Amino acid sequence: MGRILEIDIETYSDVDLIKCGVYAYADGPAFEVLLFAYSFDGGKTQVIDLAQGEELPEEVTEAVFDEGVVKTAFNANFERICLSKHFGRQLSPENWHCSAVQAAMLALPRSLEDVGVVLGLEQQKMKEGKELIRYFCVPCKPTKANGGRTRNLPCHAPEKWEIFKNYCIRDVDVEKGIRRKLQHFPISEGEMELYCLDQKINDRGVLVDRELVQQAVSCDLLYKDIVTKRAYELTGLENPNSVVQIKSWLEENGVEMESMSKKAVAGLIEESDGEVQELLRLRLLMAKTSVKKYEAMERSVCSDGRVHGLLQFYGANRTGRWAGRLVQVQNLPQNHIPDLELARSLVKQGRFEDVELLYDSTPNVLSELIRTAFIPKPGYRFVVADFSAIEARVLAWLPGEKWRLDVFASHGKIYEASASAMFQVPIEEVTKGSPLRQKGKISELALGYGGSVGALTSMGALDMGLAEEELAPLVSTWRSANPHITQFWWDVDAAAVKAVTEKKKTRVGRITFEYKSGILFVELPSGRKLSYVKPRMALNKFGRNGLTYEGITENKKWSRIETYGPKLVENIVQGTARDLLAEAMLRVEEKGYSIVMHCHDEIIAEMPEGYGSVEEMCAVMTVQPEWADGLPLRADGYECAFYKKE
Template sequence: MELSIDIETFSSVDLVKCGVYAYTNSEDFEILLFAYSIDDEETEIIDLASKEKLPKEIIEALEDDNVIKTAFNANFERTSLSKYLKKSLNSKAWRCTAVQAAMLGLPLSLEGVGTVLGLEKQKMREGKELIRYFCVPCKPTKTNNMRTRNLPIHAQDKWELFKTYCKRDVIVEKAIKAKLEKYPIPEKEQQYYELDQKINDRGIYIDKKLVRQAIECDKILKEENTIKAQNITGLENPNSVAQLKVWLIENGLEVESLSKKAVSDLSKESDGEVEALLKLRMEMAKTSIKKYEAIERSICSDGRVRGLFQFYGANRTGRWAGRLVQVQNLPQNHIPDLTLTRNLVKEGRIEELQLFYDSASNVLSELIRTAFIPKPNNRFIVADFSAIEARVIAWLANERWRINVFATHGKIYEASASQMFHVPIDTITKTSPLRQKGKIAELALGYGGSVGALTSMGAVEMGVKEEELKPLVTAWRNANPSIVSLWWEVDRAAIKAVKEKTEVQVKNIKFKYHSGILFITLPSGRALSYIKPRIELNKFERDGITYEGIGATKKWERIDTYGPKLVENIVQAIARDLLAEAMLRLDKEGYEIVMHIHDEVVIEAPMNKGSLKEVCDIMGITPKWAEGLFLRADGYECEYYKKD
């Protein structure tokens, strides 16, 4: 028996801004409609808002781990129904059609998948308006008798249409499932999904006092800075871009943009009132405080934030994407005494913050990580893979000198500089300019990058002269001939697979064109998918691959790619598989993962249980499919999350 489900719900908490866990945690959360289909039977609808009841067999099926439940974005249905049934539903019994679609490179929305697949019946366009009407509070007006919520009795015709809409979503989800029947979620990926759901369900504890005081401090700082800016400029609203541009022109500075980077660059070239104003602009424009606000509105009643991770959110690689607080791009912390500084903020001692630090706003930004804390009588164990992408690409390309580095001392920046500039590695110290060049080259050039990549990575700001950029690219490529060769082997293999609709193998990577999709099968057995690939002339005036996917515009469009970019996808996808396997092993050993960021895991562990060494040892185990890949994990223990 298989149960396909879609539900419609009400809550006064904003689902998009706060996530499903805080949404269902609201006291007024309610399931309005429950649409379902058993196996291939007709879709039925239960009108819970109108006092209909779920049939006994459906409740039993929901609670039976042997009955498979499917939904598009199943986390929403499972979490909502767990709240409704007052029982935690096991994710092992759930299959997510959204994950299945994402694994094929399809959009993350039901509507988007239905459109791309050209389904006969699509998601109803009226849905958004109906959801606004029935699923969120309404503004009280004289016309609606000052009510704050619309019920079925207030618009029976709309309600009947809403029921049709809910049923249609089940029909569309089943149609997607049928279309993707040849591409089921692999067993190992299902295990990773179940672990992901466990981590999202567990959530992470929050230092609510720090969050609350940080928001209050930011408010005070913004008010003070606005007054300072008003005093300098005489403007009523110094935050207005238009007003500010006019003032700057009047003071001898014509600007096209007031973006963060533009203001930062201009402030270095200015002096006097203009410099002071631009620095205030940078302070007032800081957006890091928004993460504190995202944390605050997403906290559940037990003090934990949940739902921070989207499984298979990056469908080009399968990596997780961040949600709500976006922990994947938290500001780094460089404050020497974090504990003292945290306490100053928690106690609201803003004058001392301003006395001790050049920028109190920067302090608040750097403290965001520390808002995540372990529950009482626990500590965090934080561990991450060392230079994981550099290790993977060396292993894939069989770049022997790099593999030897990772098999021994692991100092890739120093070794890279040694290889590029032909000097002994022991002459390159931590502060050596050559190490800096080796580091920036390693970070920027592994995937076909050239001068532009070095510039974007901040090479000039890091002290590399502009005339040194091109020679740096040449030196890195000459030092890594096997990696450069891999880029173009992959390029030729992908083009051949698409052109000849055949299968090609490069080392331990397989390229296969099948049913309008280019599949790149990784050493782990997982396949990356590129929809509707075509061979077209690219910007280099030679054959290249284009495919359909979600592009930089966040819309479904045709995207171009080539060997080095495909190698980047492959390397990051392998790094993701290594992290997923490591997290699965850690979970089986009883370690409770509360966060993972890129190639790092954060574990909440009792004071007397577990060890950093064991965690690093577990992460350092090389899977059978990656024989010859030297892995290493490093870490630390802490009383709040931070970058060590």
């Protein structure tokens, strides 16, 4: 192996890193690198004080550009992008190694400090760091005491600056400690190839229609003003946006509301009339936040007109899926307006009165136009393709639920086929709007991972018109119609428990379970492994002995988490679907399609007019990997002049 250069830098910019992302941060006019700490091949860490005129040794500069030297950092994307800006030359991700990704692959936390704690390193990240970063790395408020300055320099606090230099050195040392601890779990070649592709996609970014974005924000402000004014005229309240004030006004008008949630307000609108009904409608309109994503685009767009860094590699560390960042492209509102192009051009031209005249709800229009703010560059168009029902296909394939595989290999109508299998009726009788299809659909969406009555309810079964007493039988009927899937949940549960309690390698179909170095590894058909740290048996919420492990919970805390067969199956299925998308992306890119975004199971490529086609991209996506024999894949797509959902 060649030389390794370990790096940590401290930087200054007047652009907010958290809100705008590293690309816009480094693109800011005031951006500069202050400190550069480094170590070659695990040797003593040095720091170069660039802020005070020191220069990088030639050996370091050469190593940064030398493709034979591996550059390593925790969240290496930050160092690579900032140093690209510093040197005025784009650094390729090919020879960069990210120890944050390596940690994420073992389901460890994504922050340097938290990984250090979980791994019990001798040297931990210095606690003073946050305060020092606030002092030296971001603009400060001008006050009388600081002479009205907007930035703190080393000369303003020499003692703090010395501590800051030690902090920078310590970060390199902590990162070295992490890599030493994880050296037996290297990132595989395949995942390194994917990481490089991910970095190239983020570097490429996607163009934003800034005019549309600005007009959408203006339209929303104007609309909120009109709605708030009407609410004020109606109620005489000082602040008609205040939940407390609205509740008290409603009480005076004979209506008591515990919650002002969207669902509660919408429900009451049906039952009320007159001024109360009007205020509740206005409340929904005032509370609709359709512009947050437009504002995120405005903040994070770079001087090239593109937003970069929208996706985080291995962002979901239970499955290895990507996570959305900045604009959160993973949860964009869908578009259902039939004349999308007209709505888009009216907003873009600032014809807000026409929008109000032609559409039921202006906030709805703005919400549905969010996707369309992403556009291809002139002379290009988007080619979009996505896997059809990929999770449902993988869930049928792994346990070998034959009737479902037959459906996917032929017509693919899983909701109709599911209803047919559940209720023993010919599939022809299950038509598009029929109650049976509704039952098939809700069962498919809610029950594949061990869900029961609660899952059906939270998926909206009661809102669809199903009666409460129908739900439990629906669960039983679905499970009876899918015996192999149901058995698979419990076989996976037993295999995982056996691997942990007996320290034996176990196998269920194409999935292998192994306990090693305090981690339960679940090997997927692709060969990639999911990780569950420090697994052990403990009493679970059902009062039974069940599997638990340590991980990051929904509230971002590191703690013990319960799991069981169906939950593990969900991770396995989603992880496998991720691997299918990942390999498809490599093939699509290799075929010359420039991927600018991807979202769940969908790939968006920016292509010159006349090159490539939807048919070709779908064909490339559905090439079956060697490890996925017998899995019926299908992709559908379309072309568009702005991003949308067809």
